Amino acid sequence: MFTGTEPGIGGDNVSEGSQEKAVLRGNAVIAQSGGPTNVINQSLVGAIREMVRAREIKGVLGARHGIRGILEEDFVDLRAENPRSLDRIAKTPSAALGSVRMKPTDDDCRKLFEICRKHDIRYFFYIGGNDSAETAHIVAEHAATEHYDMRTYHIPKTVDNDLRENDHTPGYGSAARFVALAFMGDQLDNRSLPGVKINIVMGRHAGFLTAASVLGQQRSDDGPHLVYLPERPFHIDRFVEDVKRVYNELGRCVAAVSEGIVDESGSPVYRFKNGEVDSHGNIELAGNGALGDFLARTIEQRLEPTVPNIRVRADTFGYLQRCFPEVVSSVDADEALQVAREAVRTAVSSDRPSGSIAIKRAGTAKAYAVTYTCVPLASVARETRCMPGEFITAEGNGVTDAFRDYATPLVGRLPRYGWLRGRSA
Amino acid sequence: MFTGTEPGIGGDNVSEGSQEKAVLRGNAVIAQSGGPTNVINQSLVGAIREMVRAREIKGVLGARHGIRGILEEDFVDLRAENPRSLDRIAKTPSAALGSVRMKPTDDDCRKLFEICRKHDIRYFFYIGGNDSAETAHIVAEHAATEHYDMRTYHIPKTVDNDLRENDHTPGYGSAARFVALAFMGDQLDNRSLPGVKINIVMGRHAGFLTAASVLGQQRSDDGPHLVYLPERPFHIDRFVEDVKRVYNELGRCVAAVSEGIVDESGSPVYRFKNGEVDSHGNIELAGNGALGDFLARTIEQRLEPTVPNIRVRADTFGYLQRCFPEVVSSVDADEALQVAREAVRTAVSSDRPSGSIAIKRAGTAKAYAVTYTCVPLASVARETRCMPGEFITAEGNGVTDAFRDYATPLVGRLPRYGWLRGRSA
Numbered sequence: 147m148f149t150g151t152e153p154g155i156g157g158d159n160v161s162e163g164s165q166e167k168a169v170l171r172g173n174a175v176i177a178q179s180g181g182p183t184n185v186i187n188q189s190l191v192g193a194i195r196e197m198v199r200a201r202e203i204k205g206v207l208g209a210r211h212g213i214r215g216i217l218e219e220d221f222v223d224l225r226a227e228n229p230r231s232l233d234r235i236a237k238t239p240s241a242a243l244g245s246v247r248m249k250p251t252d253d254d255c256r257k258l259f260e261i262c263r264k265h266d267i268r269y270f271f272y273i274g275g276n277d278s279a280e281t282a283h284i285v286a287e288h289a290a291t292e293h294y295d296m297r298t299y300h301i302p303k304t305v306d307n308d309l310r311e312n313d314h315t316p317g318y319g320s321a322a323r324f325v326a327l328a329f330m331g332d333q334l335d336n337r338s339l340p341g342v343k344i345n346i347v348m349g350r351h352a353g354f355l356t357a358a359s360v361l362g363q364q365r366s367d368d369g370p371h372l373v374y375l376p377e378r379p380f381h382i383d384r385f386v387e388d389v390k391r392v393y394n395e396l397g398r399c400v401a402a403v404s405e406g407i408v409d410e411s412g413s414p415v416y417r418f419k420n421g422e423v424d425s426h427g428n429i430e431l432a433g434n435g436a437l438g439d440f441l442a443r444t445i446e447q448r449l450e451p452t453v454p455n456i457r458v459r460a461d462t463f464g465y466l467q468r469c470f471p472e473v474v475s476s477v478d479a480d481e482a483l484q485v486a487r488e489a490v491r492t493a494v495s496s497d498r499p500s501g502s503i504a505i506k507r508a509g510t511a512k513a514y515a516v517t518y519t520c521v522p523l524a525s526v527a528r529e530t531r532c533m534p535g536e537f538i539t540a541e542g543n544g545v546t547d548a549f550r551d552y553a554t555p556l557v558g559r560l561p562r563y564g565w566l567r568g569r570s571a
Numbered sequence: 572m573f574t575g576t577e578p579g580i581g582g583d584n585v586s587e588g589s590q591e592k593a594v595l596r597g598n599a600v601i602a603q604s605g606g607p608t609n610v611i612n613q614s615l616v617g618a619i620r621e622m623v624r625a626r627e628i629k630g631v632l633g634a635r636h637g638i639r640g641i642l643e644e645d646f647v648d649l650r651a652e653n654p655r656s657l658d659r660i661a662k663t664p665s666a667a668l669g670s671v672r673m674k675p676t677d678d679d680c681r682k683l684f685e686i687c688r689k690h691d692i693r694y695f696f697y698i699g700g701n702d703s704a705e706t707a708h709i710v711a712e713h714a715a716t717e718h719y720d721m722r723t724y725h726i727p728k729t730v731d732n733d734l735r736e737n738d739h740t741p742g743y744g745s746a747a748r749f750v751a752l753a754f755m756g757d758q759l760d761n762r763s764l765p766g767v768k769i770n771i772v773m774g775r776h777a778g779f780l781t782a783a784s785v786l787g788q789q790r791s792d793d794g795p796h797l798v799y800l801p802e803r804p805f806h807i808d809r810f811v812e813d814v815k816r817v818y819n820e821l822g823r824c825v826a827a828v829s830e831g832i833v834d835e836s837g838s839p840v841y842r843f844k845n846g847e848v849d850s851h852g853n854i855e856l857a858g859n860g861a862l863g864d865f866l867a868r869t870i871e872q873r874l875e876p877t878v879p880n881i882r883v884r885a886d887t888f889g890y891l892q893r894c895f896p897e898v899v900s901s902v903d904a905d906e907a908l909q910v911a912r913e914a915v916r917t918a919v920s921s922d923r924p925s926g927s928i929a930i931k932r933a934g935t936a937k938a939y940a941v942t943y944t945c946v947p948l949a950s951v952a953r954e955t956r957c958m959p960g961e962f963i964t965a966e967g968n969g970v971t972d973a974f975r976d977y978a979t980p981l982v983g984r985l986p987r988y989g990w991l992r993g994r995s996a
Contacts, residue, residue, distance in 0.1 A: 182763045234989030240759035331894035334665035338607045435860010464886035469756035564659030568647045
């Protein structure tokens with residue numbers, strides 16, 4: 147058991163320079179939650195470095211697999227980690243502490259505060275998406291009710307980019323880079339062996355990742371030629387007509403389809419295992435091929451009478467989108483680090499018992515810049531943010547230049563591909 | 572129409588330095604065929620550069636979409652391409668000339684030689700796999716029958732790595748790099764959110780790509796924990812037992828499964844659209860999720876009674892494996908370039924009317940090196956090469972160190988990931 151009483155950990159003169167606020171001194175715990183990303187360990191390492199520097203914080207505990215690690219007292223002493231090892235961990239995909247999808251019950255919360263008291267935990271940092279913000283919010287509310295003095299801060303991450311209050315979220319830029327590169331390569335593949343290609347992209351309620359499929363386009367006839375988002379109802383007949391139109395014009399067609407597309411009534415067009423749900427009530431959609439296969443079969447059946455032997459294929463990008471080594475946006479990696487440092491700095495320097503650090507766009511269209519600001523946990527918890535209307539074309543099957551302007555700085559520099567200029571011989 | 576008679580193209584003094592052989596002078600045509608890869612354009616550009624230098628070769632034509640481009644006289648003047656543009660094309664995934672899956676009929680061949688005569692085509696280079704070698708072989712046989720003097724050379728490429736006579740083939744190293752990186756990230760993902768994860772990897776008859784899933788492993792319990800190859804019969808019951816054993820030991824399991832796995836009778840465990848075949852008679856397997864979904868469902872149903880709520884997911888990597896920008900093995904890129912240069916040099920300098928350039932391993936286990944050698948077209952055409960027995964474990968569900976030694980130099984340097992050393996607190 148880690149007690150945080152080892153000599154030499156934490157400074158003594160903690161009130162220096164912060165005379166006007168009550169100094170909260172104790173141990174800190176950090177955990178990771180929800181789907182892992184390519185840069186969630188940047189946040190972990192950024193927070194560790196800042197916690198180690200903070201005189202208010204004594205021991206720095208890592209809880210394995212989110213709040214489950216706290217409940218099971220499965221802690222790692224993060225001060226003991228080698229600094230060079232932390233450099234490498236920061237660049238490692240997925241959650242180094244392990245993750246979890248778990249919404250705490252009232253019983254869990256009671257047990258959690260027993261453990262916090264026992265370990266003198268006064269700082270709780272939770273890295274995750276809207277569900278993790280909800281967990282942090284529940285914990286913060288219980289802390290207030292129980293009059294347990296603890297700072298509870300949420301550090302944002304989600305490849306879906308669907309956190310409210312945020313211009314964008316750490317994890318999105320790198321996943322969007324994966325999607326942009328995948329479509330760049332795949333639409334070149336589709337030029338080589340023409341046909342209809344349908345790619346299913348992650349995104350439960352928000353189309354940001356699917357929209358990123360356009361970011362690698364260089365020529366006016368580059369795919370994806372069609373983009374279907376959860377924000378607009380999906381009509382199978384309209385889809386078939388769209389594909390037919392593009393195919394008749396170009397002799398090929400690449401479509402980007404969100405796994406979260408829904409019909410007019412808001413029901414998923416296809417769902418995994420007839421609607422398996424996690425403890426936050428989310429339907430599991432990713433990682434299966436049923437939607438792609440269904441769309442490909444439909445196109446094949448409906449186009450074959452007029453286009454015999456039409457080549458129709460579907461791929462479901464699945465989990466590769468979120469943890470692919472070396473496909474990392476440098477902007478995303480840096481922001482993931484900074485947002486976590488900001489969370490620790492705010493937790494130790496402000497009087498707010500809880501909050502989430504949100505990323506706001508500060509620069510101009512030409513010069514990208516962001517600021518970090520503390521917002522209430524309730525404002526990012528649970529509900530998700532969708533693509534704004536100005537990012538989606540009027541027809542509902544494509545994205546606008548406003549989206550390109552928004553997303554281009556987030557994915558890092560994309561490669562330029564070459565092609566034969568083709569003076570016919 | 573390109574006639575190859577423009578002044579300044581081709582040298583005059585072609586017999587210099589090659590007095591002992593009959594000089595064959597004329598135009599050259601090059602084309603790409605089969606599934607595109609990340610480095611097939613390295614071969615194209617390598618061949619173009621060498622053809623432009625060869626005094627025996629006058630015009631350099633690119634045929635669009637393989638032999639179909641020849642039959643339709645759809646040519647590009649490759650001498651007119653900008654050298655800097657060629658640099659970028661070499662690094663661009665997919666086939667810059669377009670590709671095709673087409674086995675020429677006797678009628679096609681007759682037409683082909685009419686066109687060759689008309690354009691004075693004396694050199695024919697075909698970049699592709701075993702089917703493309705078969706096409707080149709058919710063309711070469713017809714050329715002999717018709718007494719048409721033409722050099723027909725096959726330049727190897729295939730992500731499947733299944734060409735006979737070759738130690739390995741251009742395209743494999745980069746696709747294997749993709750698979751190795753994908754599993755590195757995905758098994759970290761699986762550590763974060765434990766469960767059973769099944770990934771379906773390309774490879775119609777040969778398991779080389781699926782086997783590459785192990786190359787990013789660093790820790791003894793890194794996934795994939797199980798590897799299923801087309802070279803060994805797949806038993807669903809044994810698969811379930813294997814997964815159960817690993818899951819009971821580690822609390823998670825990552826399996827790499829080839830899309831081409833077959834049962835005892837040699838029938839695919841699952842096939843696309845009930846056995847769609849191309850003109851070479853190949854069953855189309857890639858790009859659909861049915862096999863992965865079937866295996867995931869089976870594991871779920873069979874393990875759920877003893878492990879309630881077990882998390883089982885499947886991904887099918889699909890077409891992303893062969894054309895993902897920036898995921899390129901530098902060794903692979905270089906060899907793709909060299910093998911094409913060697914083909915052109917052999918075609919102009921030897922008296923052999925046809926051949927394929929094969930890559931042979933020349934170095935030691937410590938110092939990787941290769942040589943290029945010309946082999947008969949018939950020896951690489953049509954049939955495929957499988958994984959040698961020494962690369963597969965006795966249990967048939969894993970790969971050996973001999974495979975690791977073989978494949979490690981081919982994928983380029985893989986990143987090292989970091990992890991918490993985890994002194995428990």
